[in-house]
Amino acid sequence: MEAADLLHHTSRRFNEDLERVRSKVLAMGGLIEEQLSGALNALIDGDSRLGQSIASNDYKVNGMEVSIDEECSRILATRSPAAGDLRMVVATIKTITDLERIGDECEKIALIASRLANEQRPADRYREVKNLGRIAQVMVHNTLDAFARLDAELAITTARSDRTVDEEYESIQRQCITFMMEDPRMIRRALDVMWVVRSLERIGDHAKNVCEYVIYMVHGKDIRHTSLERVEQEIRGRAAP
Amino acid sequence: MSAGNWWATAAWVAFAVACGLLVGLPFGHPAVGGAAVLAVLLAWELRQLWGLQKWLHSDVPDGAPETGGAWGDVIGRIARLQRRKQYHKRRLLRLLRELRRSTAAIPDGVVLLNPQVEILWFNRMAARLLNLRPRTDIGLRIENLVRQPEFIRYLRHAEFALPVMLRGAAGAEQYLQVQIVPYGAGQLLMLVRDVTRQERLEAMRKDFVANASHELRSPLTVIAGYLETLSQEPGLDPTLAGPIAEMRRQSARMTAIIEDLLALSRLESVSGTVEGEIIEVAPMLEQLRRDALARSGHALDIRVQIQSPARLLGDETQVHSAFANLVDNAAKYTPAGGTITLRWWDDDAGGHLAVEDTGIGIATEHIPRLTERFYRVDAGRSRATGGSGLGLAIVKHVMQRHGGSLEITSQEGRGSTFTCHFPAERLSVPASAA
Numbered sequence: 001m002e003a004a005d006l007l008h009h010t011s012r013r014f015n016e017d018l019e020r021v022r023s024k025v026l027a028m029g030g031l032i033e034e035q036l037s038g039a040l041n042a043l044i045d046g047d048s049r050l051g052q053s054i055a056s057n058d059y060k061v062n063g064m065e066v067s068i069d070e071e072c073s074r075i076l077a078t079r080s081p082a083a084g085d086l087r088m089v090v091a092t093i094k095t096i097t098d099l100e101r102i103g104d105e106c107e108k109i110a111l112i113a114s115r116l117a118n119e120q121r122p123a124d125r126y127r128e129v130k131n132l133g134r135i136a137q138v139m140v141h142n143t144l145d146a147f148a149r150l151d152a153e154l155a156i157t158t159a160r161s162d163r164t165v166d167e168e169y170e171s172i173q174r175q176c177i178t179f180m181m182e183d184p185r186m187i188r189r190a191l192d193v194m195w196v197v198r199s200l201e202r203i204g205d206h207a208k209n210v211c212e213y214v215i216y217m218v219h220g221k222d223i224r225h226t227s228l229e230r231v232e233q234e235i236r237g238r239a240a241p
Numbered sequence: 242m243s244a245g246n247w248w249a250t251a252a253w254v255a256f257a258v259a260c261g262l263l264v265g266l267p268f269g270h271p272a273v274g275g276a277a278v279l280a281v282l283l284a285w286e287l288r289q290l291w292g293l294q295k296w297l298h299s300d301v302p303d304g305a306p307e308t309g310g311a312w313g314d315v316i317g318r319i320a321r322l323q324r325r326k327q328y329h330k331r332r333l334l335r336l337l338r339e340l341r342r343s344t345a346a347i348p349d350g351v352v353l354l355n356p357q358v359e360i361l362w363f364n365r366m367a368a369r370l371l372n373l374r375p376r377t378d379i380g381l382r383i384e385n386l387v388r389q390p391e392f393i394r395y396l397r398h399a400e401f402a403l404p405v406m407l408r409g410a411a412g413a414e415q416y417l418q419v420q421i422v423p424y425g426a427g428q429l430l431m432l433v434r435d436v437t438r439q440e441r442l443e444a445m446r447k448d449f450v451a452n453a454s455h456e457l458r459s460p461l462t463v464i465a466g467y468l469e470t471l472s473q474e475p476g477l478d479p480t481l482a483g484p485i486a487e488m489r490r491q492s493a494r495m496t497a498i499i500e501d502l503l504a505l506s507r508l509e510s511v512s513g514t515v516e517g518e519i520i521e522v523a524p525m526l527e528q529l530r531r532d533a534l535a536r537s538g539h540a541l542d543i544r545v546q547i548q549s550p551a552r553l554l555g556d557e558t559q560v561h562s563a564f565a566n567l568v569d570n571a572a573k574y575t576p577a578g579g580t581i582t583l584r585w586w587d588d589d590a591g592g593h594l595a596v597e598d599t600g601i602g603i604a605t606e607h608i609p610r611l612t613e614r615f616y617r618v619d620a621g622r623s624r625a626t627g628g629s630g631l632g633l634a635i636v637k638h639v640m641q642r643h644g645g646s647l648e649i650t651s652q653e654g655r656g657s658t659f660t661c662h663f664p665a666e667r668l669s670v671p672a673s674a675a
Contacts, residue, residue, distance in 0.1 A: 029388055
């Protein structure tokens with residue numbers, strides 16, 4: 001179908017250019033996945049050195065964004081792509097912005113983790129944060145898989161899991177408020193945890209954005225600010241006959 | 242045979258036509274008789290052809306039309322060819338299925354890649370370990386689906402001599418060992434093995450060593466403390482002086498072993514290479530020379546040759562302990578009057594420190610195992626000199642963490658050379674000298 005059209009192009013060199021950009025985006029995604037898991041490990045294990053090194057690695061993510069951005073501009077200028085190829089380039093430019101922001105959030109988490117490592121860890125060892133972090137990790141991973149496979153179905157289900165992230169975020173927020181009311185000495189740590197959770201929630205949002213670009217890339221449909229159910233119906237309706 | 246059949250058929254046709262002509266002759270129209278016979282013959286031939294065609298289209302090798310003459314011969318041949326082809330096809334298919342089944346059943350993941358690293362085929366285990374989807378993922382680039390930065394680096398550098406270790410994706414507690422083997426015309430065979438269990442065991446072992454050494458250290462400190470007080474006790478029975486001195490020596494040695502074990506487990510616990518701080522090599526070597534001279538009980542000639550102004554980027558404590566271990570070893574195994582040379586130089590490959598001695602040397606068969614923990618060339622040797630048996634293991638680890646390597650050359654009875662190679666990016670040449 002259309003997905004297959006994106007993978008094969010009449011001009012071999014052009015096709016190679018597009019493939020290379022896609023691989024670069026996914027390599028950037030792989031780096032971000034590692035940054036995220038490193039940042040979470042630094043928080044959960046209380047490893048301040050790991051946190052520092054993750055935070056200092058963010059420049060790599062930024063560098064990749066710049067280089068992919070340049071490559072996309074070059075493709076736009078020299079190849080003037082049309083239809084599916086144009087959508088792919090446009091979606092890529094948007095995707096890397098969101099990926100870079102995910103990288104920034106990872107840096108924030110890592111910095112807070114290295115600060116929190118010096119303080120006493122709570123009895124539950126950030127169980128809730130760990131859980132939310134795992135959901136965010138899976139979400140980022142599935143988003144990148146959907147991007148690699150141009151799989152709109154996976155993109156929709158992944159985008160939907162952003163709701164789980166939001167719910168978890170709400171519940172941790174309430175828990176933190178309770179902690180703060182019980183013991184004012186906990187306020188500082190609870191605030192830091194809130195920042196981490198907030199970052200994870202933002203990561204979920206950015207992943208959802210990327211999922212939307214994947215759907216745009218595959219089906220040529222801009223689904224931002226549309227409810228997921230409607231999108232799903234439309235896409236299913238198109239794929240069914 | 243076939244020719245015989247053909248001749249028979251041809252003769253029969255000629256005979257039939259001649260008969261037709263003969264029958265037509267009395268009526269004055271021999272040509273009509275001949276044509277009638279020819280028409281009948283042609284109809285028969287067409288029927289045979291039709292039967293053959295129908296049979297060939299039906300794909301049933303056993304349903305060959307029964308007929309005689311040249312046609313029967315041709316059809317028989319075709320049927321035989323068909324059966325042979327069918328047999329070979331079935332055999333190949335069976336073989337292929339067996340092969341597929343056996344590769345699919347391999348407990349390791351197998352992925353075949355073309356030179357553009359696009360997936361050609363993978364087995365079930367690979368699908369499970371790498372989360373690949375059967376069918377739809379064929380033709381995708383492997384690096385798009387396995388995105389760990391170490392893997393992409395491994396793939397790009399195309400140095401497949403050693404496997405690469407990958408953490409499971411999406412935060413899963415899983416370790417995969419991936420090895421790529423090139424074959425054929427640029428094709429790649431990728432083997433994936435789940436080593437989570439081994440990794441866990443290894444982590445447990447490291448934790449155990451670290452914890453055990455830590456726990457042993459405190460009681461040992463108490464023992465050493467009391468032994469020291471006892472040895473200075475004025476009213477001590479003189480017969481006890483010897484044993485107490487020996488106990489002090491042994492407890493000091495145990496402390497040294499435990500310190501080395503802790504140092505090793507610290508080196509192992511942090512992964513990756515160390516960040517660089519600038520280390521001045523010349524003063525460090527000078528200091529090591531003085532220490533070694535002060536410590537060794539016999540006369541040694543220790544020389545320091547600085548042939549490069551380059552400074553080293555690395556962890557000073559670690560580098561110092563590595564160099565100190567090498568110098569200590571050299572001092573221990575070099576008899577009185579021997580020479581030890583510490584040489585620091587650099588070239589295009591990077592910086593090098595060689596510790597050369599004229600000591601007793603090491604037999605060749607021991608050299609590859611020297612950096613193993615507690616490896617002894619002979620049982621008496623290390624114990625007599627009071628070594629912990631961990632020195633060279635520490636050196637090896639320090640060098641690994643600095644991206645370098647340790648090279649050992651030795652000749653028994655002539656002396657040994659231990660050379661530390663540091664990569665070029667670990668060097669910092671002062672501006673004045675450059």
